[in-house]
Amino acid sequence: MxxxxxxxxxxxxxxxxxxxxxxxxxxxxxxxxxxxxxxxxxxxxxxxxxxxxxxxxxxxxxxxxxxxxxxxxxxxxxxxxxxxxxxxxxxxxxxxxxxxxxxxxxxxxxxxxxxxxxxxxxxxxxxxxxxxxxxxxxxxxxxxxxxxLLLGRKNAQERVATFLLEMAERTASSDMIRLPMSRQDIADYLGLTIETVSRTISHLEHDATIALPKSRQIELRDKRALAQLNA
Amino acid sequence: MxxxxxxxxxxxxxxxxxxxxxxxxxxxxxxxxxxxxxxxxxxxxxxxxxxxxxxxxxxxxxxxxxxxxxxxxxxxxxxxxxxxxxxxxxxxxxxxxxxxxxxxxxxxxxxxxxxxxxxxxxxxxxxxxxxxxxxxxxxxxxxxxxxxLLLGRKNAQERVATFLLEMAERTASSDMIRLPMSRQDIADYLGLTIETVSRTISHLEHDATIALPKSRQIELRDKRALAQLNA
DNA sequence: CGGGATATTGATTGATTTCAATGTGAGTGG
DNA sequence: CCACTCACATTGAAATCAATCAATATCCCG
The missing domain is CATH 2.60.120.10 (Jelly Rolls)
Structure with missing residues:
Protein backbone atom coordinates (compact mmCIF):
# COMPACT_ATOMS: atom_id res chain seq x y z
CA MET A 1 0.00 0.00 0.00
CA LEU A 149 -37.26 8.06 -18.73
CA LEU A 150 -36.23 6.43 -21.98
CA LEU A 151 -37.31 2.92 -20.96
CA GLY A 152 -40.49 3.98 -19.23
CA ARG A 153 -41.81 6.59 -21.61
CA LYS A 154 -40.16 6.76 -25.03
CA ASN A 155 -41.25 4.88 -28.14
CA ALA A 156 -38.93 2.82 -30.30
CA GLN A 157 -37.95 5.67 -32.62
CA GLU A 158 -37.21 8.00 -29.76
CA ARG A 159 -35.12 5.36 -28.01
CA VAL A 160 -32.98 4.69 -31.05
CA ALA A 161 -32.55 8.40 -31.75
CA THR A 162 -31.49 9.02 -28.16
CA PHE A 163 -29.04 6.14 -28.38
CA LEU A 164 -27.44 7.35 -31.60
CA LEU A 165 -27.04 10.90 -30.29
CA GLU A 166 -25.60 9.57 -27.05
CA MET A 167 -23.05 7.47 -28.90
CA ALA A 168 -22.14 10.37 -31.15
CA GLU A 169 -21.60 12.62 -28.17
CA ARG A 170 -19.54 10.09 -26.26
CA THR A 171 -17.25 9.10 -29.06
CA ALA A 172 -16.81 12.72 -30.10
CA SER A 173 -16.46 11.66 -33.70
CA SER A 174 -19.64 13.60 -33.84
CA ASP A 175 -21.11 12.54 -37.17
CA MET A 176 -19.75 9.16 -38.10
CA ILE A 177 -20.16 6.68 -35.29
CA ARG A 178 -18.78 3.21 -34.90
CA LEU A 179 -20.99 0.83 -32.94
CA PRO A 180 -18.91 -1.81 -31.20
CA MET A 181 -22.01 -3.63 -30.00
CA SER A 182 -24.42 -5.95 -31.83
CA ARG A 183 -28.04 -5.16 -32.57
CA GLN A 184 -28.93 -7.55 -29.76
CA ASP A 185 -26.87 -5.49 -27.33
CA ILE A 186 -28.55 -2.30 -28.52
CA ALA A 187 -31.95 -3.94 -28.16
CA ASP A 188 -31.16 -5.06 -24.61
CA TYR A 189 -29.96 -1.57 -23.77
CA LEU A 190 -33.06 0.12 -25.20
CA GLY A 191 -35.61 -2.39 -23.93
CA LEU A 192 -36.60 -3.46 -27.44
CA THR A 193 -36.15 -6.52 -29.64
CA ILE A 194 -33.44 -6.88 -32.22
CA GLU A 195 -36.04 -6.72 -35.01
CA THR A 196 -37.50 -3.47 -33.76
CA VAL A 197 -34.03 -1.92 -33.50
CA SER A 198 -33.18 -3.06 -37.01
CA ARG A 199 -36.45 -1.82 -38.49
CA THR A 200 -36.15 1.52 -36.72
CA ILE A 201 -32.61 2.01 -38.00
CA SER A 202 -33.74 1.07 -41.51
CA HIS A 203 -36.57 3.55 -41.24
CA LEU A 204 -34.18 6.34 -40.24
CA GLU A 205 -32.04 5.38 -43.18
CA HIS A 206 -34.95 5.63 -45.62
CA ASP A 207 -35.70 9.02 -44.10
CA ALA A 208 -32.13 10.01 -44.90
CA THR A 209 -31.79 10.93 -41.24
CA ILE A 210 -28.84 8.57 -41.08
CA ALA A 211 -26.72 6.56 -43.49
CA LEU A 212 -25.16 3.21 -42.77
CA PRO A 213 -22.15 2.40 -44.88
CA LYS A 214 -21.78 -0.72 -42.74
CA SER A 215 -24.21 -2.12 -40.23
CA ARG A 216 -21.99 -1.05 -37.35
CA GLN A 217 -21.02 2.28 -38.74
CA ILE A 218 -23.64 5.00 -38.83
CA GLU A 219 -23.47 8.47 -40.20
CA LEU A 220 -25.76 11.01 -38.64
CA ARG A 221 -27.01 13.06 -41.57
CA ASP A 222 -29.75 15.02 -39.86
CA LYS A 223 -29.02 15.59 -36.22
CA ARG A 224 -31.84 18.10 -36.02
CA ALA A 225 -34.34 15.38 -36.88
CA LEU A 226 -32.76 13.03 -34.36
CA ALA A 227 -32.80 15.70 -31.67
CA GLN A 228 -36.47 16.26 -32.41
CA LEU A 229 -37.09 12.59 -31.67
CA ASN A 230 -34.88 12.69 -28.61
CA ALA A 231 -37.56 14.42 -26.59
CA MET B 1 -21.23 27.13 10.10
CA LEU B 149 -34.54 -4.04 -15.56
CA LEU B 150 -38.17 -3.59 -14.62
CA LEU B 151 -38.88 -0.90 -17.21
CA GLY B 152 -36.90 -2.51 -19.98
CA ARG B 153 -37.82 -6.13 -19.59
CA LYS B 154 -40.75 -6.88 -17.30
CA ASN B 155 -44.38 -7.16 -18.38
CA ALA B 156 -47.24 -5.35 -16.67
CA GLN B 157 -48.01 -8.10 -14.18
CA GLU B 158 -44.38 -8.43 -13.17
CA ARG B 159 -44.02 -4.67 -12.76
CA VAL B 160 -47.02 -4.41 -10.47
CA ALA B 161 -45.94 -7.45 -8.44
CA THR B 162 -42.47 -5.98 -8.01
CA PHE B 163 -43.96 -2.67 -6.94
CA LEU B 164 -46.25 -4.21 -4.35
CA LEU B 165 -43.46 -6.29 -2.85
CA GLU B 166 -41.18 -3.26 -2.79
CA MET B 167 -43.77 -1.18 -0.99
CA ALA B 168 -44.45 -3.98 1.47
CA GLU B 169 -40.76 -4.30 2.22
CA ARG B 170 -40.21 -0.59 2.64
CA THR B 171 -43.16 0.11 4.87
CA ALA B 172 -42.41 -2.97 6.97
CA SER B 173 -46.10 -3.43 7.62
CA SER B 174 -45.35 -6.49 5.61
CA ASP B 175 -48.81 -7.69 4.57
CA MET B 176 -51.18 -4.74 4.60
CA ILE B 177 -49.81 -1.83 2.65
CA ARG B 178 -51.06 1.71 2.38
CA LEU B 179 -50.41 3.37 -0.97
CA PRO B 180 -50.05 7.13 -0.55
CA MET B 181 -49.85 7.66 -4.31
CA SER B 182 -52.53 7.62 -6.98
CA ARG B 183 -52.85 5.04 -9.74
CA GLN B 184 -51.46 7.66 -12.10
CA ASP B 185 -48.35 7.96 -9.95
CA ILE B 186 -47.94 4.19 -9.88
CA ALA B 187 -48.40 4.07 -13.66
CA ASP B 188 -45.75 6.75 -14.17
CA TYR B 189 -43.39 4.88 -11.87
CA LEU B 190 -43.90 1.54 -13.63
CA GLY B 191 -43.92 2.88 -17.19
CA LEU B 192 -47.55 1.84 -17.75
CA THR B 193 -50.90 3.59 -18.15
CA ILE B 194 -53.33 4.07 -15.32
CA GLU B 195 -55.75 1.64 -16.96
CA THR B 196 -53.18 -1.12 -17.21
CA VAL B 197 -52.22 -0.67 -13.57
CA SER B 198 -55.86 -0.78 -12.54
CA ARG B 199 -56.60 -3.84 -14.64
CA THR B 200 -53.54 -5.66 -13.37
CA ILE B 201 -54.43 -4.95 -9.76
CA SER B 202 -57.98 -6.14 -10.41
CA HIS B 203 -56.62 -9.29 -11.96
CA LEU B 204 -54.44 -10.00 -8.93
CA GLU B 205 -57.49 -9.45 -6.76
CA HIS B 206 -59.57 -11.96 -8.73
CA ASP B 207 -56.68 -14.39 -8.36
CA ALA B 208 -56.90 -13.84 -4.59
CA THR B 209 -53.22 -12.95 -4.71
CA ILE B 210 -54.15 -9.65 -3.09
CA ALA B 211 -57.20 -8.08 -1.48
CA LEU B 212 -58.07 -4.43 -1.62
CA PRO B 213 -60.31 -3.25 1.17
CA LYS B 214 -59.86 0.25 -0.18
CA SER B 215 -58.27 1.27 -3.45
CA ARG B 216 -55.19 2.59 -1.67
CA GLN B 217 -54.89 -0.15 0.85
CA ILE B 218 -53.76 -3.51 -0.36
CA GLU B 219 -53.40 -6.76 1.49
CA LEU B 220 -50.84 -9.19 0.13
CA ARG B 221 -52.53 -12.57 0.49
CA ASP B 222 -50.10 -14.68 -1.53
CA LYS B 223 -46.59 -13.31 -1.43
CA ARG B 224 -45.29 -16.52 -2.95
CA ALA B 225 -47.30 -15.86 -6.08
CA LEU B 226 -46.13 -12.26 -6.20
CA ALA B 227 -42.51 -13.30 -5.74
CA GLN B 228 -42.94 -15.72 -8.63
CA LEU B 229 -43.97 -12.81 -10.82
CA ASN B 230 -41.20 -10.64 -9.44
CA ALA B 231 -38.56 -12.41 -11.55
C1' DC C 1 -14.99 -19.51 -51.32
C1' DG C 2 -17.76 -21.38 -47.96
C1' DG C 3 -20.14 -21.08 -43.45
C1' DG C 4 -21.85 -19.39 -39.22
C1' DA C 5 -23.04 -15.45 -36.92
C1' DT C 6 -25.31 -11.16 -37.49
C1' DA C 7 -28.68 -8.28 -39.58
C1' DT C 8 -32.72 -7.18 -42.40
C1' DT C 9 -37.32 -7.69 -43.94
C1' DG C 10 -42.09 -9.57 -44.05
C1' DA C 11 -46.43 -11.42 -42.00
C1' DT C 12 -48.93 -12.06 -38.04
C1' DT C 13 -49.99 -11.93 -33.26
C1' DG C 14 -50.68 -9.98 -28.96
C1' DA C 15 -49.94 -7.02 -24.89
C1' DT C 16 -50.68 -2.58 -23.77
C1' DT C 17 -52.55 1.79 -25.04
C1' DT C 18 -56.20 4.59 -26.30
C1' DC C 19 -60.84 5.96 -26.29
C1' DA C 20 -65.03 5.83 -23.84
C1' DA C 21 -68.23 4.94 -20.13
C1' DT C 22 -69.31 3.75 -15.64
C1' DG C 23 -68.42 3.24 -10.79
C1' DT C 24 -66.92 4.77 -6.18
C1' DG C 25 -65.80 7.50 -2.36
C1' DA C 26 -64.52 11.58 0.31
C1' DG C 27 -65.68 16.16 1.23
C1' DT C 28 -69.24 20.01 0.96
C1' DG C 29 -73.14 22.52 1.37
C1' DG C 30 -78.07 22.56 1.49
C1' DC D 1 -78.27 13.75 7.26
C1' DC D 2 -78.29 13.31 2.61
C1' DA D 3 -77.67 14.79 -2.11
C1' DC D 4 -74.14 16.66 -4.89
C1' DT D 5 -69.82 17.01 -6.94
C1' DC D 6 -65.33 16.24 -8.27
C1' DA D 7 -61.43 13.55 -8.36
C1' DC D 8 -60.03 9.03 -8.68
C1' DA D 9 -60.55 4.28 -10.07
C1' DT D 10 -62.48 0.52 -12.68
C1' DT D 11 -64.12 -1.75 -16.69
C1' DG D 12 -65.04 -2.49 -21.70
C1' DA D 13 -64.10 -2.16 -26.73
C1' DA D 14 -61.13 -0.88 -30.36
C1' DA D 15 -56.73 0.50 -32.10
C1' DT D 16 -51.76 0.33 -32.18
C1' DC D 17 -47.04 -0.41 -31.50
C1' DA D 18 -43.80 -3.62 -30.75
C1' DA D 19 -43.07 -8.68 -30.24
C1' DT D 20 -43.03 -12.99 -32.29
C1' DC D 21 -42.56 -16.16 -35.92
C1' DA D 22 -40.36 -16.96 -40.25
C1' DA D 23 -37.51 -16.28 -44.22
C1' DT D 24 -33.81 -14.35 -46.54
C1' DA D 25 -29.64 -11.36 -46.86
C1' DT D 26 -25.14 -9.85 -45.60
C1' DC D 27 -20.86 -9.79 -43.47
C1' DC D 28 -16.81 -11.40 -41.56
C1' DC D 29 -13.42 -14.85 -40.82
C1' DG D 30 -11.03 -18.77 -41.60
Missing part, protein backbone atom coordinates in the same frame (compact mmCIF):
# COMPACT_ATOMS: atom_id res chain seq x y z
CA UNK A 2 3.07 2.25 -0.01
CA UNK A 3 2.53 3.02 -3.63
CA UNK A 4 -0.45 5.01 -2.53
CA UNK A 5 1.82 7.35 -0.70
CA UNK A 6 3.68 8.25 -3.83
CA UNK A 7 0.72 9.91 -5.46
CA UNK A 8 0.75 13.65 -5.20
CA UNK A 9 -2.57 14.18 -3.60
CA UNK A 10 -2.59 17.86 -4.37
CA UNK A 11 -2.50 17.22 -8.08
CA UNK A 12 -6.14 16.39 -8.22
CA UNK A 13 -8.61 18.38 -10.23
CA UNK A 14 -11.99 17.48 -8.82
CA UNK A 15 -12.75 18.22 -5.21
CA UNK A 16 -15.70 17.76 -2.96
CA UNK A 17 -16.75 21.35 -3.31
CA UNK A 18 -15.99 21.14 -7.01
CA UNK A 19 -18.30 21.66 -9.88
CA UNK A 20 -19.79 18.32 -10.89
CA UNK A 21 -21.78 19.51 -13.85
CA UNK A 22 -18.65 20.97 -15.38
CA UNK A 23 -18.96 21.83 -19.04
CA UNK A 24 -16.17 20.00 -20.80
CA UNK A 25 -13.85 17.26 -19.69
CA UNK A 26 -14.23 14.31 -17.43
CA UNK A 27 -14.37 15.47 -13.83
CA UNK A 28 -12.68 12.41 -12.33
CA UNK A 29 -9.15 13.10 -13.33
CA UNK A 30 -7.63 12.26 -10.03
CA UNK A 31 -9.13 8.79 -9.76
CA UNK A 32 -8.28 8.23 -13.39
CA UNK A 33 -4.68 9.20 -12.66
CA UNK A 34 -4.59 6.93 -9.64
CA UNK A 35 -5.83 3.98 -11.63
CA UNK A 36 -3.40 4.64 -14.44
CA UNK A 37 -0.49 4.89 -12.04
CA UNK A 38 -1.29 2.00 -9.76
CA UNK A 39 -3.24 -0.27 -12.03
CA UNK A 40 -2.38 -3.32 -14.05
CA UNK A 41 -3.47 -3.52 -17.66
CA UNK A 42 -5.48 -6.58 -18.59
CA UNK A 43 -6.93 -7.60 -21.90
CA UNK A 44 -10.35 -9.19 -22.23
CA UNK A 45 -11.55 -11.09 -25.26
CA UNK A 46 -14.87 -10.39 -26.97
CA UNK A 47 -17.74 -11.52 -24.70
CA UNK A 48 -15.39 -12.37 -21.87
CA UNK A 49 -16.80 -11.70 -18.43
CA UNK A 50 -14.99 -9.11 -16.31
CA UNK A 51 -17.04 -9.85 -13.20
CA UNK A 52 -20.40 -11.37 -12.43
CA UNK A 53 -23.36 -10.06 -10.50
CA UNK A 54 -22.99 -11.02 -6.85
CA UNK A 55 -19.23 -11.53 -6.99
CA UNK A 56 -17.11 -9.66 -4.44
CA UNK A 57 -16.23 -6.21 -5.71
CA UNK A 58 -12.47 -6.44 -5.22
CA UNK A 59 -11.32 -4.38 -8.19
CA UNK A 60 -12.05 -1.11 -9.94
CA UNK A 61 -11.70 -0.81 -13.71
CA UNK A 62 -10.81 1.90 -16.16
CA UNK A 63 -11.51 1.31 -19.82
CA UNK A 64 -8.44 2.04 -21.94
CA UNK A 65 -9.59 0.62 -25.26
CA UNK A 66 -12.64 -1.32 -26.35
CA UNK A 67 -16.03 -1.30 -24.67
CA UNK A 68 -17.79 -3.02 -21.79
CA UNK A 69 -21.44 -3.77 -21.19
CA UNK A 70 -22.93 -3.97 -17.71
CA UNK A 71 -26.22 -5.79 -17.29
CA UNK A 72 -28.70 -7.63 -15.13
CA UNK A 73 -30.63 -10.76 -16.02
CA UNK A 74 -34.05 -12.08 -15.09
CA UNK A 75 -34.37 -15.74 -14.15
CA UNK A 76 -35.60 -16.67 -17.63
CA UNK A 77 -32.71 -14.97 -19.39
CA UNK A 78 -34.22 -11.61 -20.29
CA UNK A 79 -31.38 -9.12 -20.15
CA UNK A 80 -31.24 -5.40 -19.49
CA UNK A 81 -28.00 -3.65 -20.29
CA UNK A 82 -27.51 -0.75 -17.86
CA UNK A 83 -24.56 0.89 -19.56
CA UNK A 84 -21.88 0.69 -22.19
CA UNK A 85 -18.50 1.76 -20.81
CA UNK A 86 -16.19 3.36 -23.35
CA UNK A 87 -12.54 4.40 -23.14
CA UNK A 88 -12.01 6.73 -20.19
CA UNK A 89 -14.98 5.35 -18.25
CA UNK A 90 -14.58 3.86 -14.80
CA UNK A 91 -16.76 0.97 -13.66
CA UNK A 92 -16.98 -1.63 -10.91
CA UNK A 93 -16.68 0.92 -8.14
CA UNK A 94 -19.67 -0.36 -6.18
CA UNK A 95 -20.19 0.88 -2.65
CA UNK A 96 -21.27 -2.58 -1.53
CA UNK A 97 -19.05 -5.61 -1.08
CA UNK A 98 -20.51 -7.37 -4.11
CA UNK A 99 -21.19 -6.27 -7.66
CA UNK A 100 -24.78 -5.38 -8.45
CA UNK A 101 -24.44 -6.35 -12.10
CA UNK A 102 -22.36 -8.35 -14.55
CA UNK A 103 -19.70 -6.73 -16.73
CA UNK A 104 -18.53 -8.22 -20.04
CA UNK A 105 -16.30 -7.10 -22.85
CA UNK A 106 -18.34 -6.14 -25.92
CA UNK A 107 -15.19 -6.43 -28.01
CA UNK A 108 -11.53 -7.08 -27.27
CA UNK A 109 -10.83 -4.52 -24.55
CA UNK A 110 -7.91 -3.31 -22.53
CA UNK A 111 -8.70 -2.37 -18.94
CA UNK A 112 -6.61 -0.92 -16.16
CA UNK A 113 -7.42 -2.77 -12.97
CA UNK A 114 -6.74 -1.62 -9.41
CA UNK A 115 -7.69 -3.09 -6.07
CA UNK A 116 -10.77 -1.46 -4.67
CA UNK A 117 -9.13 -1.46 -1.24
CA UNK A 118 -6.38 0.75 -2.60
CA UNK A 119 -8.88 3.28 -3.84
CA UNK A 120 -10.77 3.17 -0.56
CA UNK A 121 -7.55 3.59 1.44
CA UNK A 122 -6.73 6.65 -0.56
CA UNK A 123 -10.21 8.04 -0.11
CA UNK A 124 -9.98 7.55 3.63
CA UNK A 125 -6.91 9.77 3.73
CA UNK A 126 -8.31 12.44 1.45
CA UNK A 127 -11.77 13.87 1.74
CA UNK A 128 -11.62 15.57 -1.64
CA UNK A 129 -10.80 12.28 -3.27
CA UNK A 130 -13.64 10.62 -1.38
CA UNK A 131 -15.81 13.34 -2.85
CA UNK A 132 -14.74 12.24 -6.28
CA UNK A 133 -16.10 8.75 -5.65
CA UNK A 134 -19.37 10.42 -4.79
CA UNK A 135 -19.29 12.47 -7.97
CA UNK A 136 -18.77 9.34 -10.01
CA UNK A 137 -21.65 7.50 -8.43
CA UNK A 138 -23.86 10.58 -8.73
CA UNK A 139 -23.03 11.03 -12.41
CA UNK A 140 -23.86 7.39 -13.09
CA UNK A 141 -27.08 7.83 -11.17
CA UNK A 142 -28.03 10.77 -13.32
CA UNK A 143 -27.38 8.74 -16.45
CA UNK A 144 -29.48 5.91 -15.06
CA UNK A 145 -32.33 8.31 -14.35
CA UNK A 146 -32.28 9.56 -17.93
CA UNK A 147 -32.40 5.92 -19.01
CA UNK A 148 -35.45 5.36 -16.79
CA UNK B 2 -20.18 26.80 13.73
CA UNK B 3 -23.03 24.47 14.38
CA UNK B 4 -21.14 21.96 12.31
CA UNK B 5 -18.43 21.94 14.89
CA UNK B 6 -20.81 20.80 17.58
CA UNK B 7 -21.51 17.47 16.01
CA UNK B 8 -19.58 14.64 17.50
CA UNK B 9 -17.91 13.32 14.42
CA UNK B 10 -16.92 10.10 16.11
CA UNK B 11 -20.50 9.15 16.74
CA UNK B 12 -21.03 8.04 13.20
CA UNK B 13 -21.98 4.53 12.29
CA UNK B 14 -21.22 4.21 8.59
CA UNK B 15 -17.68 4.69 7.37
CA UNK B 16 -15.93 4.57 4.06
CA UNK B 17 -14.66 1.07 4.71
CA UNK B 18 -18.07 0.16 6.09
CA UNK B 19 -20.42 -2.49 4.92
CA UNK B 20 -22.80 -0.95 2.43
CA UNK B 21 -24.91 -3.99 1.75
CA UNK B 22 -25.56 -4.37 5.45
CA UNK B 23 -28.46 -6.61 6.32
CA UNK B 24 -30.81 -4.58 8.48
CA UNK B 25 -31.00 -0.88 9.23
CA UNK B 26 -30.31 2.17 7.18
CA UNK B 27 -26.56 2.61 6.72
CA UNK B 28 -26.63 6.41 6.64
CA UNK B 29 -27.18 7.07 10.29
CA UNK B 30 -24.62 9.77 10.54
CA UNK B 31 -26.01 11.92 7.77
CA UNK B 32 -29.49 11.29 9.11
CA UNK B 33 -28.34 12.46 12.52
CA UNK B 34 -26.70 15.52 11.02
CA UNK B 35 -29.85 16.47 9.18
CA UNK B 36 -32.02 15.92 12.21
CA UNK B 37 -29.73 18.03 14.38
CA UNK B 38 -29.08 20.87 11.99
CA UNK B 39 -32.18 20.87 9.87
CA UNK B 40 -35.38 22.84 9.87
CA UNK B 41 -38.66 21.03 9.60
CA UNK B 42 -40.91 22.15 6.77
CA UNK B 43 -44.34 20.97 5.78
CA UNK B 44 -45.39 20.53 2.18
CA UNK B 45 -48.96 20.26 0.98
CA UNK B 46 -50.20 17.50 -1.31
CA UNK B 47 -48.72 18.00 -4.81
CA UNK B 48 -46.57 20.89 -3.67
CA UNK B 49 -43.20 21.10 -5.39
CA UNK B 50 -40.12 20.75 -3.19
CA UNK B 51 -37.73 21.64 -6.00
CA UNK B 52 -37.77 21.64 -9.77
CA UNK B 53 -35.47 20.03 -12.30
CA UNK B 54 -32.66 22.43 -13.12
CA UNK B 55 -33.01 24.51 -9.97
CA UNK B 56 -29.88 25.03 -7.89
CA UNK B 57 -29.39 22.19 -5.42
CA UNK B 58 -29.04 24.29 -2.28
CA UNK B 59 -30.72 21.98 0.20
CA UNK B 60 -30.77 18.37 1.27
CA UNK B 61 -33.97 16.75 2.49
CA UNK B 62 -34.89 14.01 4.92
CA UNK B 63 -38.43 12.66 4.85
CA UNK B 64 -39.95 12.62 8.32
CA UNK B 65 -43.56 11.88 7.45
CA UNK B 66 -45.47 11.59 4.20
CA UNK B 67 -43.99 10.71 0.82
CA UNK B 68 -42.23 12.41 -2.06
CA UNK B 69 -42.07 11.60 -5.76
CA UNK B 70 -39.07 12.48 -7.90
CA UNK B 71 -39.55 12.58 -11.65
CA UNK B 72 -38.48 13.78 -15.06
CA UNK B 73 -40.74 15.01 -17.87
CA UNK B 74 -40.52 14.86 -21.63
CA UNK B 75 -41.39 17.98 -23.60
CA UNK B 76 -44.91 16.74 -24.32
CA UNK B 77 -45.67 16.00 -20.70
CA UNK B 78 -44.92 12.29 -20.48
CA UNK B 79 -43.66 11.70 -16.96
CA UNK B 80 -41.36 9.08 -15.49
CA UNK B 81 -41.25 8.86 -11.72
CA UNK B 82 -37.78 7.78 -10.64
CA UNK B 83 -38.50 7.13 -6.98
CA UNK B 84 -40.91 7.45 -4.12
CA UNK B 85 -39.18 8.71 -0.98
CA UNK B 86 -40.67 7.47 2.27
CA UNK B 87 -39.97 8.41 5.90
CA UNK B 88 -36.27 7.99 6.67
CA UNK B 89 -35.21 8.52 3.05
CA UNK B 90 -32.83 11.29 2.05
CA UNK B 91 -33.15 13.06 -1.29
CA UNK B 92 -31.91 16.11 -3.14
CA UNK B 93 -28.27 15.37 -2.44
CA UNK B 94 -27.14 15.83 -6.02
CA UNK B 95 -23.45 16.02 -6.75
CA UNK B 96 -24.04 18.72 -9.34
CA UNK B 97 -25.03 22.29 -8.70
CA UNK B 98 -28.54 21.81 -10.05
CA UNK B 99 -31.19 19.18 -9.47
CA UNK B 100 -31.52 16.52 -12.12
CA UNK B 101 -35.21 15.94 -11.42
CA UNK B 102 -38.28 17.49 -9.85
CA UNK B 103 -39.46 16.54 -6.36
CA UNK B 104 -43.06 16.90 -5.20
CA UNK B 105 -45.03 15.90 -2.15
CA UNK B 106 -47.34 12.96 -2.90
CA UNK B 107 -49.30 13.78 0.23
CA UNK B 108 -48.90 16.27 3.07
CA UNK B 109 -45.31 15.67 4.12
CA UNK B 110 -42.94 16.86 6.77
CA UNK B 111 -39.32 17.22 5.68
CA UNK B 112 -36.16 18.16 7.52
CA UNK B 113 -34.19 20.56 5.36
CA UNK B 114 -30.50 21.41 5.63
CA UNK B 115 -28.23 23.50 3.49
CA UNK B 116 -26.23 21.39 1.10
CA UNK B 117 -23.18 23.54 1.81
CA UNK B 118 -23.34 22.50 5.44
CA UNK B 119 -23.28 18.85 4.50
CA UNK B 120 -20.44 19.41 2.07
CA UNK B 121 -18.45 21.36 4.67
CA UNK B 122 -18.80 18.49 7.06
CA UNK B 123 -17.77 15.99 4.42
CA UNK B 124 -14.68 18.03 3.64
CA UNK B 125 -13.55 17.70 7.23
CA UNK B 126 -14.35 14.02 7.54
CA UNK B 127 -13.46 11.40 4.96
CA UNK B 128 -15.68 8.77 6.51
CA UNK B 129 -18.63 11.08 6.27
CA UNK B 130 -17.75 11.87 2.68
CA UNK B 131 -17.81 8.12 2.14
CA UNK B 132 -21.35 8.08 3.42
CA UNK B 133 -22.42 10.45 0.66
CA UNK B 134 -20.91 8.01 -1.78
CA UNK B 135 -22.79 5.11 -0.18
CA UNK B 136 -26.05 7.01 -0.52
CA UNK B 137 -25.53 7.77 -4.18
CA UNK B 138 -24.39 4.21 -4.84
CA UNK B 139 -27.43 2.74 -3.11
CA UNK B 140 -29.71 4.95 -5.18
CA UNK B 141 -27.84 3.90 -8.28
CA UNK B 142 -28.41 0.26 -7.45
CA UNK B 143 -32.12 0.90 -7.02
CA UNK B 144 -32.20 2.73 -10.33
CA UNK B 145 -30.50 -0.20 -12.05
CA UNK B 146 -33.11 -2.59 -10.71
CA UNK B 147 -35.74 -0.22 -12.06
CA UNK B 148 -34.06 -0.27 -15.48
Missing amino acids: DAVRQINIDKRSATLQGVGGAAGGRPYDFLTDVLRMLGTTLTYRRNEEVFGEGEPSDYVYLVVTGSIRTYKLLADGRRQIAAFCLPGDIFGLDAGETHAFTAEAVERSRLVVTKRSTVLALARRDGAFAGELWQIAAAELERAQAQL | DAVRQINIDKRSATLQGVGGAAGGRPYDFLTDVLRMLGTTLTYRRNEEVFGEGEPSDYVYLVVTGSIRTYKLLADGRRQIAAFCLPGDIFGLDAGETHAFTAEAVERSRLVVTKRSTVLALARRDGAFAGELWQIAAAELERAQAQL
